[in-house]
Amino acid sequence: MKTFKLENEPKIATGFKTPEDYFDNFSAKVLQQINENEVKVIPLYKRKKVLTMAAAAAVFIGLMIPVVNNYNATSKDLDEATLENYLAYQSNLNQYDLIQNLDTNDIQKLNKNVAIEDETLEDILSSSPNIEHLISE
Amino acid sequence: MTDEKEFIQQLLNPKTQDLAFQKLLSDYQKPLYSHIRNIVLNHDDTDDVLQNTFVKVFQYLKNFKGESKLFSWMYRIATNEALTFLNQKAKISGITSEDLQNKTIDNLKADSYFDGNEIQLKLQKAIVTLPEKQQLVFKMKYFEELKYEEISEILGTSVGALKASYHHAVKKIEIYITTN
Numbered sequence: 001m002k003t004f005k006l007e008n009e010p011k012i013a014t015g016f017k018t019p020e021d022y023f024d025n026f027s028a029k030v031l032q033q034i035n036e037n038e039v040k041v042i043p044l045y046k047r048k049k050v051l052t053m054a055a056a057a058a059v060f061i062g063l064m065i066p067v068v069n070n071y072n073a074t075s076k077d078l079d080e081a082t083l084e085n086y087l088a089y090q091s092n093l094n095q096y097d098l099i100q101n102l103d104t105n106d107i108q109k110l111n112k113n114v115a116i117e118d119e120t121l122e123d124i125l126s127s128s129p130n131i132e133h134l135i136s137e
Numbered sequence: 138m139t140d141e142k143e144f145i146q147q148l149l150n151p152k153t154q155d156l157a158f159q160k161l162l163s164d165y166q167k168p169l170y171s172h173i174r175n176i177v178l179n180h181d182d183t184d185d186v187l188q189n190t191f192v193k194v195f196q197y198l199k200n201f202k203g204e205s206k207l208f209s210w211m212y213r214i215a216t217n218e219a220l221t222f223l224n225q226k227a228k229i230s231g232i233t234s235e236d237l238q239n240k241t242i243d244n245l246k247a248d249s250y251f252d253g254n255e256i257q258l259k260l261q262k263a264i265v266t267l268p269e270k271q272q273l274v275f276k277m278k279y280f281e282e283l284k285y286e287e288i289s290e291i292l293g294t295s296v297g298a299l300k301a302s303y304h305h306a307v308k309k310i311e312i313y314i315t316t317n
Contacts, residue, residue, distance in 0.1 A: 004314040015253020
């Protein structure tokens with residue numbers, strides 16, 4: 001069998017044909033497609049933008065629900081105990097500041113609360129190592 | 138090169154754009170048609186891919202940096218479009234792109250836009266047996282008569298590697314035609 005050599009053969013063409021006047025109309029076809037794309041692209045883009053924003057808003061609201069619920073729940077718990085703890089541990093208020101804000105009514109109330117019996121008082125005084133110092137004053 | 142820069146400016150300027158793009162179309166429609174037709178083989182598919190190619194060229198013109206020549210940039214887009222088209226078509230049909238090419242070659246005889254004789258058909262059948270890269274190189278060198286330097290810019294492969302690919306392709310084609 002004769003060995004086929006591409007370079008020894010006359011140039012072989014592809015054999016492909018195109019329809020007549022295909023290239024005459026081609027430019028117009030492409031330009032039309034480009035124009036159609038340009039017209040179409042704008043509304044699609046805008047609609048997409050609105051949808052994206054709506055979705056973002058929905059997600060944001062969804063994420064805020066637990067936060068808002070939590071906020072309401074904690075605000076009700078701010079009772080006297082919490083306030084007292086805060087003042088005792090978190091603030092700069094000390095005993096002297098508190099005393100300065102007491103009026104006569106408060107002192108009378110305190111007196112009633114601290115109704116100590118004589119014997120108890122005696123015990124306290126006798127066990128206190130500063131008793132002599134106090135007497136001499 | 139300065140002419141090309143000027144032409145690219147015309148393509149980007151809204152005032153001169155329409156006229157410049159028409160010139161681009163008339164200059165490149167035939168070579169790019171042949172290039173795509175050699176890859177996808179049938180006329181209707183080539184028509185689709187060629188239109189998509191020019192639409193993409195128009196869309197991406199503003200991003201064209203001028204790092205490569207307009208010529209090789211457009212050929213690159215056309216090649217990518219054609220190969221992507223083939224892969225998608227094969228995927229839709231549920232077959233490999235090699236099987237798809239074989240099927241298309243078998244249908245060539247019945248294609249009204251193919252009037253090849255026996256040796257032309259045999260050559261097409263031989264090309265299909267090659268790996269994708271060798272097919273591309275062979276078609277661009279033998280049918281489209283592009284220079285190695287041009288093919289190198291389009292495919293991003295060194296001239297040396299292209300020469301080797303072409304040499305392998307020719308050898309395989311000669312063996313195929315001799316034995317079939």
